Amino acid sequence: xxxxxxxxxxxxxxxxxxxxxxxxxxxxxxxxxxxxxxxxxxxxxxxxxxxxxxxxxxxxxxxxxxxxxxxxxxxxxxxxxxxxxxxxxxxxxxxxxxxxxxxxxxxxxxxxxxxxxxxxxxxxxxxxxxxxxxxxxxxxxxxxxxxxxxxxxxxxxxxxxxxxxxxxxxxxxxxxxxxxxxxxxxxxxxxxxxxxxxxxxxxxxxxxxxxxxxxxxxxxxxxxxxx
Amino acid sequence: xxxxxxxxxxxxxxxxxxxxxxxxxxxxxxxxxxxxxxxxxxxxxxxxxxxxxxxxxxxxxxxxxxxxxxxxxxxxxxxxxxxxxxxxxxxxxxxxxxxxxxxxxxxxxxxxxxxxxxxxxxxxxxxxxxxxxxxxxxxxxxxxxxxxxxxxxxxxxxxxxxxxxxxxxxxxxxxxxxxxxxxxxxxxxxxxxxxxxxxxxxxxxxxxxxxxxxxxxxxxxxxxxxxxxxxxxxxxxxxxxxxxxxxxxxxxxxxxxxxxxxxxxxxxxxxxxxxxxxxxxxxxxxxxxxxxxxxxxxxxxxxxx
Numbered sequence: 001x002x003x004x005x006x007x008x009x010x011x012x013x014x015x016x017x018x019x020x021x022x023x024x025x026x027x028x029x030x031x032x033x034x035x036x037x038x039x040x041x042x043x044x045x046x047x048x049x050x051x052x053x054x055x056x057x058x059x060x061x062x063x064x065x066x067x068x069x070x071x072x073x074x075x076x077x078x079x080x081x082x083x084x085x086x087x088x089x090x091x092x093x094x095x096x097x098x099x100x101x102x103x104x105x106x107x108x109x110x111x112x113x114x115x116x117x118x119x120x121x122x123x124x125x126x127x128x129x130x131x132x133x134x135x136x137x138x139x140x141x142x143x144x145x146x147x148x149x150x151x152x153x154x155x156x157x158x159x160x161x162x163x164x165x166x167x168x169x170x171x172x173x174x175x176x177x178x179x180x181x182x183x184x185x186x187x188x189x190x191x192x193x194x195x196x197x198x199x200x201x202x203x204x205x206x207x208x209x210x211x212x213x214x215x216x217x218x219x220x221x222x223x224x225x226x227x
Numbered sequence: 228x229x230x231x232x233x234x235x236x237x238x239x240x241x242x243x244x245x246x247x248x249x250x251x252x253x254x255x256x257x258x259x260x261x262x263x264x265x266x267x268x269x270x271x272x273x274x275x276x277x278x279x280x281x282x283x284x285x286x287x288x289x290x291x292x293x294x295x296x297x298x299x300x301x302x303x304x305x306x307x308x309x310x311x312x313x314x315x316x317x318x319x320x321x322x323x324x325x326x327x328x329x330x331x332x333x334x335x336x337x338x339x340x341x342x343x344x345x346x347x348x349x350x351x352x353x354x355x356x357x358x359x360x361x362x363x364x365x366x367x368x369x370x371x372x373x374x375x376x377x378x379x380x381x382x383x384x385x386x387x388x389x390x391x392x393x394x395x396x397x398x399x400x401x402x403x404x405x406x407x408x409x410x411x412x413x414x415x416x417x418x419x420x421x422x423x424x425x426x427x428x429x430x431x432x433x434x435x436x437x438x439x440x441x442x443x444x445x446x447x448x449x450x451x452x453x454x455x456x457x458x459x460x461x462x463x464x465x466x467x468x469x470x471x472x473x474x475x476x477x478x479x480x481x482x483x484x485x486x487x488x489x490x491x492x493x494x495x496x497x498x499x500x501x502x503x504x505x506x507x508x509x510x511x512x513x514x515x516x517x518x519x520x521x522x523x524x525x526x527x528x529x530x531x532x
Binding site for chain 1: 259271272273281299300307311313314317346348349350353357360361364371374378384386387389390391394395397399401402403407438442443446447450455467468470471472474482485486490491493495498502505506508509517520
């Protein structure tokens with residue numbers, strides 16, 4: 001029971017919005033000590049785990065290129081392209097991205113997207129550009145809302161698309177774990193049973209995206225009335 | 228490959244002007260450059276040093292654009308759609324790499340470790356795009372590094388959070404946190420009715436994923452604790468349906484937790500949103516509706532024969 005202290009610390013820390021790095025480190029040390037490791041052993045275990053998960057930092061490698069292209073006007077160009085399309089609205093752009101992202105993820109092309117590579121330099125500026133086209137000058141809060149939706153669209157499309165591909169990590173994990181417990185399942189069957197949820201995800205999130213235009217419009221209108 | 232990453236990081240990070248930024252990114256660079264050679268204990272202390280630097284005085288996060296808006300618009304006009312070429316090259320080359328590397332083998336062994344294929348492809352794609360961008364735009368040699376520093380300073384400590392959480396997950400595993408939680412779940416929940424069991428399993432996947440930040444950590448615990456003994460063995464449910472939909476119920480949890488930092492917190496930093504929970508707030512309605520849908524789907528499908 002004592003080993004649950006880490007979870008308690010994390011929940012409290014996130015609710016109080018203390019610096020997450022500090023919260024996570026304290027939670028880790030507390031968990032280690034509660035489970036009977038010595039202080040130095042805990043520090044060593046933490047150091048080892050930190051080093052072995054270095055590969056998650058690989059996405060930062062794209063920053064120099066993205067920064068360079070942004071300096072040369074990439075975001076402005078993305079907005080300009082959208083400005084030329086009169087039919088473009090934030091909803092429609094995010095819908096199109098959702099569909100492409102979910103379908104490509106289902107085909108195993110999960111790296112065809114992502115926040116630093118696609119959302120920041122391309123998708124978010126396009127959605128913002130479309131909103132400027134439709135509603136004129138935008139307030140900061142409307143911009144923030146559009147950007148948050150762009151990031152959410154990437155996540156949701158990825159999560160509920162990738163499981164349809166048979167060689168993805170989660171399916172391999174399921175297969176491996178069930179095999180260990182002498183329950184045998186076929187990866188293709190696992191992938192097929194991910195399809196109903198994928199369809200639900202598409203319907204639910206696309207409905208929300210369709211409603212986004214209306215919400216943004218009323219928000220922009222109420223701002224103008226107040227001003 | 229990691230050395231390449233490290234050099235880029237190191238050069239960029241040591242450029243940070245403020246003392247705190249320099250110390251933070253400098254120490255981070257050391258974990259890349261020398262991390263594999265240092266003893267675990269030394270690495271542990273390096274991590275603690277980083278956390279202290281970041282949390283005691285904070286990192287400088289001045290947001291300044293490297294070029295004026297008019298300048299960037301003029302440049303956007305000049306380059307037109309060519310600007311998209313290096314940007315789109317990153318995902319396209321990564322995908323091509325993941326497909327190709329799996330095919331190329333020397334004497335039957337793949338040239339690239341299959342687990343690392345995506346990571347390596349992304350690294351190659353990035354370097355290619357950088358080369359392309361440099362040739363096309365001909366900026367000063369240090370420009371990409373300065374630009375990376377601008378973006379990294381904007382992201383700040385959130386850049387390291389996913390790695391910290393992975394380390395916390397490893398400590399949870401050492402301490403056996405998962406078994407304690409599934410023990411609790413089994414003791415408290417009335418488990419005579421198939422609907423209640425299926426609902427508990429799906430909700431448990433989501434909640435436990437929120438706690439651990441990762442559905443992969445929740446799946447073995449919930450499935451060994453509730454899924455296999457009750458849904459499959461006691462009520463005769465289909466393990467394939469249970470596992471497939473159970474994992475996706477866990478993904479609904481991923482959408483709602485700050486513990487999944489690389490999906491939920493890092494983007495707010497990248498998109499310069501003042502509220503670090505902004506992305507989670509947008510995702511919660513979809514996640515809850517979809518979790519409900521998953522519970523119903525599993526109830527219909529798992530006992531269908």
